[in-house]
Amino acid sequence: MAFPPDDVLWEILLRLLPQPSTLLRASSISTHWRTIAVDPCFLRRHHTRHLSSASSTTTRAWTAASSTPATRPTASLPTGSPHQTSATIGGSSSTDARGTTVAAVYSSEKGAWGDHTNAAGVWTSLPSERPGAAVGDAVYWLLNDGRVLSLKLHDDGLTILVAKVSSLYADNVQLTRTADGEIGLTAMTGSALHILALETDDEFDTTSWVVRRTVLIDHEIVPSGGPVEDDREPRCCVRIVGVHDDGAVVFLYTAYSCAVRGYWQCRCGVQAQATDSAGRGIGSANPSSDPPAVPVLIIGSADRLPIE
Amino acid sequence: MAAPESGDGNNGAARMVTLISSDNTRFEVEAAAASLSQTLQLTILDGGGGGGDGIPLPNVDSATLSKVLEYCIKHAPAAANGGAPNATAVDRAELERFDNEFVNIDQSVLYSLIMAAHNLEIEGLQSLVAKKVADMIKGKSPMEIRRTLGFPDPTPEEQAEMNAHMLEYGWAYE
Numbered sequence: 001m002a003f004p005p006d007d008v009l010w011e012i013l014l015r016l017l018p019q020p021s022t023l024l025r026a027s028s029i030s031t032h033w034r035t036i037a038v039d040p041c042f043l044r045r046h047h048t049r050h051l052s053s054a055s056s057t058t059t060r061a062w063t064a065a066s067s068t069p070a071t072r073p074t075a076s077l078p079t080g081s082p083h084q085t086s087a088t089i090g091g092s093s094s095t096d097a098r099g100t101t102v103a104a105v106y107s108s109e110k111g112a113w114g115d116h117t118n119a120a121g122v123w124t125s126l127p128s129e130r131p132g133a134a135v136g137d138a139v140y141w142l143l144n145d146g147r148v149l150s151l152k153l154h155d156d157g158l159t160i161l162v163a164k165v166s167s168l169y170a171d172n173v174q175l176t177r178t179a180d181g182e183i184g185l186t187a188m189t190g191s192a193l194h195i196l197a198l199e200t201d202d203e204f205d206t207t208s209w210v211v212r213r214t215v216l217i218d219h220e221i222v223p224s225g226g227p228v229e230d231d232r233e234p235r236c237c238v239r240i241v242g243v244h245d246d247g248a249v250v251f252l253y254t255a256y257s258c259a260v261r262g263y264w265q266c267r268c269g270v271q272a273q274a275t276d277s278a279g280r281g282i283g284s285a286n287p288s289s290d291p292p293a294v295p296v297l298i299i300g301s302a303d304r305l306p307i308e
Numbered sequence: 309m310a311a312p313e314s315g316d317g318n319n320g321a322a323r324m325v326t327l328i329s330s331d332n333t334r335f336e337v338e339a340a341a342a343s344l345s346q347t348l349q350l351t352i353l354d355g356g357g358g359g360g361d362g363i364p365l366p367n368v369d370s371a372t373l374s375k376v377l378e379y380c381i382k383h384a385p386a387a388a389n390g391g392a393p394n395a396t397a398v399d400r401a402e403l404e405r406f407d408n409e410f411v412n413i414d415q416s417v418l419y420s421l422i423m424a425a426h427n428l429e430i431e432g433l434q435s436l437v438a439k440k441v442a443d444m445i446k447g448k449s450p451m452e453i454r455r456t457l458g459f460p461d462p463t464p465e466e467q468a469e470m471n472a473h474m475l476e477y478g479w480a481y482e
Contacts (some may be wrong), residue, residue: 004419012442029453029470
């Protein structure tokens with residue numbers, strides 16, 4: 001179908017609200033429309049547009065089109081975790097139309113999703129698009145307001161961690177398991193990768209995210225000159241795609257320009273040092289003098305060779 | 309900025325270019341207005357379109373072209389101001405009123421405009437028509453959307469695919 005031309009169709013679909021399902025309905029009318037509506041690049045722009053627009057009152061009541069538990073598991077447990085015995089392999093959280101948050105856990109034993117657990121009518125902001133993390137006895141998801149939602153697997157309680165993730169990281173963060181087996185966070189600012197952990201201050205009885213380690217990504221994947229922004233969409237130039245192996249390996253995606261674009265794998269060697277308690281209290285204001293992480297281009301434009 | 313009324317302008321020195329529609333109608337318009345089209349901009353910068361030459365536009369008929377130029381003439385002053393950072397609220401409200409009125413048109417005219425905005429690469433007009441179509445789609449079922457946009461009735465395969473989609477995302481259709 002030649003009408004409308006793709007770039008116009010793109011603009012049309014971009015303007016459809018995610019709420020309730022306008023985009024989804026439109027995307028069902030033809031295979032071609034659907035191809036565009038599920039394009040990751042399109043979805044990213046759509047998401048950015050509708051979350052950042054000042055008049056987003058309607059999108060607040062987003063029905064989680066792309067994250068109903070049945071269609072988008074957002075967390076999976078690492079192999080070898082204690083949960084293999086309880087046969088729980090994933091969970092998902094979303095915010096329903098009334099603005100309360102629900103979460104569900106998938107049991108591979110029963111081959112079905114469990115009951116949705118409500119956060120007791122708590123209005124919690126939307127879950128972020130980032131994958132959740134399974135740590136110990138709980139599954140965690142990041143919320144768009146920077147707080148973290150946790151679901152305890154055995155007593156089914158859905159709670160919200162009071163410690164907020166700094167908006168400094170935008171949503172360029174990934175929940176992860178620390179080498180100590182606690183909930184942790186990998187976050188990116190500019191060319192620095194931060195490993196954070198949740199710490200409790202006994203004196204004031206507060207918990208907060210504390211930077212345990214900062215690694216500078218000192219290679220050509222982060223050219224100087226700062227992020228490129230066009231007027232429509234602020235582009236995050238180095239994005240965390242995923243974290244593996246308790247934060248020791250971080251996968252990054254860069255999109256500075258067509259020339260410097262690709263997926264990178266960074267070995268941060270976190271495990272070797274994360275147990276070093278001297279690393280505590282480094283703080284974001286005082287980045288450590290760790291040697292730069294060496295990024296390895298794993299997938300990318302053909303004219304680039306992997307850097308060793 | 310004086311509100312422009314038409315292409316003849318009040319500035320005698322303004323450079324004019326001639327555009328020729330597919331049915332051979334000649335339109336004389338200020339270069340600044342025609343330059344809202346990315347496609348025409350380079351030709352105009354190169355000095356084309358002046359005098360007796362004219363730039364032929366084989367894909368745009370005269371009815372559509374006159375509509376497109378109406379948009380360009382209205383928006384040219386603001387565009388020349390670099391998105392009009394110093395435009396008053398009144399100016400902006402006036403442009404918005406103009407835009408709303410402008411797309412309040414027959415569907416066939418709207419579709420010709422979509423194609424023209426696409427061919428001529430007029431960014432503002434592309435956004436405007438896209439917004440209009442998005443508004444037309446809102447709240448409609450997939451079948452209604454197809455009819456609104458003049459798609460032919462779905463083939464059995466397409467219908468099956470739509471049904472499967474509906475089944476999978478049934479909650480979205482409530």
